[in-house]
Amino acid sequence: MPSVTHDDAPLLADLMPWSVAPPRLGRGWPTGPDAASLKARWDALLKAEGPDREALFEPTRSRTLHSAVGQLPGQSSGTEKLVRASASCPEPVRVLHAPFDEQWLIPDHRLIDSARPELWRVADEHQIFVVETPSDSGAPPLLATSHLPLLRPGRIRPLYRRPGGTEPNLAPGLVEHLNSRLGHPPTAPDVLAWTMATVRPDLTVPLTEDSELWAHGVELGRRILWLMRRNGDRPKLPGGRRPYVRAPLPSRPFTIGYDRDEETLLLDEGRISPVPPEAWDFEAAGVRVLEQWFTARTTEAEPGALAAIRPATWPQTWTSELLELITVLALLAELRPQQQELTVTAPITASELHKAGVLPAPEAARKPASVLDHHEEGPEGQFALI
Secondary structure: OOOOOOOOOOEHHHHOOOOEOOOEOOOOOOEEOOHHHHHHHHHHHHHOOHHHHHHHHOOOOOOOOOOOOOOOOOOOOOOOOHHHOOOOOOOOEEEEEEOOEEEEEOOOHHHOOEOOHHHHHOOOOOOOEEEEOOOOOOOOOEEEEOOEEOOOOOOEEEOEEEOOOEEEOOOOOHHHHHHHHHOOOOOHHHHHHHHHHHOOOOOEOOEEOOHHHHHHHHHHHHHHHHHHHOOOOOOOOOHHHOOEEEEOOOOOOOOEEEEOOOOEEEEOOEEEEOOOHHHHOOEEOOEEHHHHHHHHHHOOOOOOOHHHOOOOOOOHHHHHHHHHHHHHHHHHHHHHHHHHHOOOOOEEOHHHHHHOOOOOOOHHHHOOOOOOOOOOEOHHHOEOOO
8 A cells, every 4th residue: 555655645534434443242152154153152052041051151241141232233133131032043144253254243232242233224235344454564454344344443434324325424525525626526435445545554545636546546446345345256366376275174274384485375284275475474454364364263262162162174165265365365465566556646635625624524424324214122122212
C-alpha cells in the first residue's frame, strides 16, 4: 500500500464515520472451523445438567446459564434461559474468525458476551464489513469481508448503514463532492474499492480528482475486494502455478512448515506445492496467515471441554479451503507492487473537504441508523420494546 506522507489526506474514520467495536464472544467453543462440531457441542451442553452444564458453558460476568437476553437480529435462536434450554442448535452462520480465516458461529445471543446487535441488523448479502487491522509489518491495514467479523481489536466499518445496501456509511456530501471533481458520481462500492487500493498504514485515504487515476485505483481495489471476500467465481492461479496436494495429508497433521527452495508447504508428511514464498510470508494483523489458519484447526483443546469436540480426522473440505487460501494470498501479494506504484496526484485534501462542508461528518453519521422495521424477540419470548 502507499507509504505514509504528510499531505493532508483525510482519515478513513472521517470518510466512513460509523464504526463498531468487534463482537466479544467470552468463550471459544461457539465458534469452529466446521459446523457439525458446533452442533455436537450444543448437544453435549444440553445433555449435561446442573453444575456440569455450567462448567461446560464457561460462564463470565456477562453471560451465565441464567442470563436473560433477546434474539440476535435476523436469527431464530431460543430466548429461554440456558439453564432450562432444550431446543436444537441454531443453524451456524459463517463468520470471519481471524484474517482470511472463515469459520462458523452458533448465532445465539445467550452464548456471546457482547454481540454488537447493530452489526447483525445490517448484515445481509449486500453488506461489506471493513475491518481495521493496523500493523507495523507492511501487512494490509484493512480487510474486507461479507461475513460478520470477529477480529479484535480493530474497529469494524460497515459499507451500508441499513439492510439492502442502502444509506452508504460515507460522510454526507462526499459522493457529491467527488462527482464535482471527477465529473461522474462514484458509487459507494467505488469509494470502498479506491479505499482498499490506496489506504495507508496510518489509515489515511488519499483522494484524487484525476478521473483516469481514480478509475485505475477503483479497478485495482475491486480485485482486492473480490479476493478478500471470496464470493462468486473462485480465484485461480495460472495452470502451472496452481497449488496441488503432492503427498497426501495425514489424518491428523500436527505441524506446518515451508520449504522455500521447493516452494512446498509441509503438513507432517503431507506436501502441497507450488506455494509461492509470498503466500507463505503473507501477514495480517501481525501474524502469518497460513500458520494461524492451520493452528486454529490443530491446537488441542482441554480434554472434557466443549472445544475438544472436533473432527477426529482432517476433513477434505479443509484441504480445499487451504488450497483456495494459498491462491488468494498469492494473488493479493501480486497486487502489492501495483498498490505501491499508485501515486496519487491532483489530491482532494482533508482541508478541501472541511472547506466544502463535507467534514467533519455530523454526529448522527457516527451513530447507528434506526433500522428496525420488525419486532425483535426479547428474553423469555417477550418482544423487545425499542
